Amino acid sequence: xxxxxxxxxxxxxxxxxxxxxxxxxxxxxxxxxxxxxxxxxxxxxxxxxxxxxxxxxxxxxxxxxxxxxxxxxxxxxxxxxxxxxxxxxxxxxxxxxxxxxxxxxxxxxxxxxxxxxxxxxxxxxxxxxxxxxxxxxxxxxxxxxxxxxxxxxxxxxxxxxxxxxxxxxxxxxxxxxxxxxxxxxxxxxxxxxxxxxxxxxxxxxxxxxxxxxxxxxxxxxxxxxxxxxxxxxxxxxxxxxxxxxxxxxxxxxxxxxxxxxxxxxxxxxxxxxxxxxxxxxxxxxxxxxxxxxxxxxxxxxxxxxxxxxxxxxxxxxxxxxxxxxxxxxxxxxxxxxxxxxxxxxxxxxxxxxxxxxxxx
Numbered sequence: 001x002x003x004x005x006x007x008x009x010x011x012x013x014x015x016x017x018x019x020x021x022x023x024x025x026x027x028x029x030x031x032x033x034x035x036x037x038x039x040x041x042x043x044x045x046x047x048x049x050x051x052x053x054x055x056x057x058x059x060x061x062x063x064x065x066x067x068x069x070x071x072x073x074x075x076x077x078x079x080x081x082x083x084x085x086x087x088x089x090x091x092x093x094x095x096x097x098x099x100x101x102x103x104x105x106x107x108x109x110x111x112x113x114x115x116x117x118x119x120x121x122x123x124x125x126x127x128x129x130x131x132x133x134x135x136x137x138x139x140x141x142x143x144x145x146x147x148x149x150x151x152x153x154x155x156x157x158x159x160x161x162x163x164x165x166x167x168x169x170x171x172x173x174x175x176x177x178x179x180x181x182x183x184x185x186x187x188x189x190x191x192x193x194x195x196x197x198x199x200x201x202x203x204x205x206x207x208x209x210x211x212x213x214x215x216x217x218x219x220x221x222x223x224x225x226x227x228x229x230x231x232x233x234x235x236x237x238x239x240x241x242x243x244x245x246x247x248x249x250x251x252x253x254x255x256x257x258x259x260x261x262x263x264x265x266x267x268x269x270x271x272x273x274x275x276x277x278x279x280x281x282x283x284x285x286x287x288x289x290x291x292x293x294x295x296x297x298x299x300x301x302x303x304x305x306x307x308x309x310x311x312x313x314x315x316x317x318x319x320x321x322x323x324x325x326x327x328x329x330x331x332x333x334x335x336x337x338x339x340x341x342x343x344x345x346x347x348x349x350x351x352x353x354x355x356x357x358x359x360x
Contacts, residue, residue: 027079029086030067035059035357036083038115039096039108042072042255044245046262047188047278049255051097054191055127059094062354066092074249076111084118092357093119097127097161097187099277099299103142104132104215113149116156124153125356128161128184130299131168143172151176157356161186162302182352185307185345186281193285193340197256198263200340206237208266210274211293214244218296219275223322227273227293230326234333236270243276267340271332277303280314287338289313291328307345313338 037055041048052070059068071079073096095115100108116124133139150156151173157180158173160166166183173179209231211219219227231238245258266272267286274280275293277300283290290313294301304316313335315328 024078024081027071027082027086029069029083033066033088033090035063035066035068035092035094037068037070037094037096039073039076039111040070041096042074042248042250042252044247044250044258046243046245046258047276047282048096048098049259050188050191050196050278050282051127051186053196053256053259054188055094055097057195058187058190058350059357062358063092072249073108073111076115080114080118087119087122089121090359091122092125092359093122094125094127094357097129097159099130099132101126101129101146101165102132103134103136103139106142109142109146113145116149116153120153122155123356123359124156125353126156126158127187128159128353129165130161130297131165132297133168147172147176151179154178156180157182159184159353159356162299162306164298164302180356182356183306184350184353186277186303187350188278188281188285189307189344190347190350191285192343193263193267193287196263196285197260198267198286198340200267204268204270206239206269207231207234208269208272208274209238209240210242210272210276210279211240212242212275212295216295216297217275218294218319219322223319226322227325230329231273233326234329236333239269241265243279243282267337271329273329275300280304280308281344284308284311284314284344285340285342287313287340287342289332289335289337290315291325291332292316293322294319307349311344 040052056068056070095112133143158169159182160169163183166181169181173181243262263282263286266283266288269288271289272283273291275295280290280292280300292300292304292314308314315332317325317328
């Protein structure tokens with residue numbers, strides 16, 4: 001039997017243990033109080049990179065007597081035991097925010113649960129997430145596992161980034177007083193473009209088309225065609241872009257460049273049309289007018305309704321309104337840019353999150 005055949009016979013869980021054992025390494029930590037950010041993005045999803053940087057910036061701002069330590073998601077299993085051996089009671093464990101809680105991204109959810117199980121004596125704070133769920137058997141199993149693992153932890157705080165997720169989490173954990181559920185905006189909206197890094201160039205005559213082509217896309221082929229025709233009719237140069245650059249185990253400098261380049265690209269655009277949540281958020285941070293369309297779940301629609309419904313440079317269209325897109329594009333093209341120091345929401349919206357991470 002050849003090596004490939006033998007590998008196929010090894011259960012996946014055992015493979016993960018072997019990889020962890022073979023690749024485990026020590027992670028030197030500062031001697032002061034530590035606040036950890038687990039599952040930090042070191043892959044080419046620029047929205048997740050923005051979350052990682054914004055989360056670190058936020059924690060450094062509110063936890064001035066703590067050292068903030070980011071743990072890249074690809075290194076989680078390799079350094080977890082080292083951190084476990086060094087962790088102190090006053091250290092805080094935070095887990096990255098985003099849209100990966102539930103059954104759609106099981107590998108990330110598995111790592112989140114691994115972190116929760118590993119640190120039963122430390123406060124766990126899950127930064128603002130969108131939970132995905134459905135009536136499928138797979139989704140029901142995932143939700144059951146989430147409740148089972150999270151509810152075992154004696155001091156866990158879970159934040160939703162929109163009200164539909166918050167309502168579902170409150171229902172799931174209604175019987176568990178140790179599980180604290182809160183609602184705050186996506187953490188990237190606590191930052192601004194100047195903090196995350198960009199250039200101040202607003203002279204472009206380009207419209208950016210930042211639309212999905214993955215499992216979260218909701219637009220039909222006919223609707224894509226309507227959008228493309230409406231954009232072409234403006235007479236402006238149309239450039240296709242995305243917030244997903246690809247790649248994994250990227251170093252910090254590469255991740256930072258991906259983020260700053262994307263913000264600078266958005267800042268320079270006349271208008272951005274997008275159905276990506278962080279396409280919308282990064283666009284608003286950059287001060288550029290934005291036309292937003294829904295994706296396949298509730299995260300964009302509900303984020304707009306909860307936090308951004310009165311934003312002066314944002315128009316959100318439902319799928320049945322796409323036929324009227326031209327008039328909204330014309331309206332947005334007349335708007336001027338905002339500044340690079342504006343945040344889409346007021347910092348006071350994060351008060352409950354601050355209370356969860358600042359232990360008196």
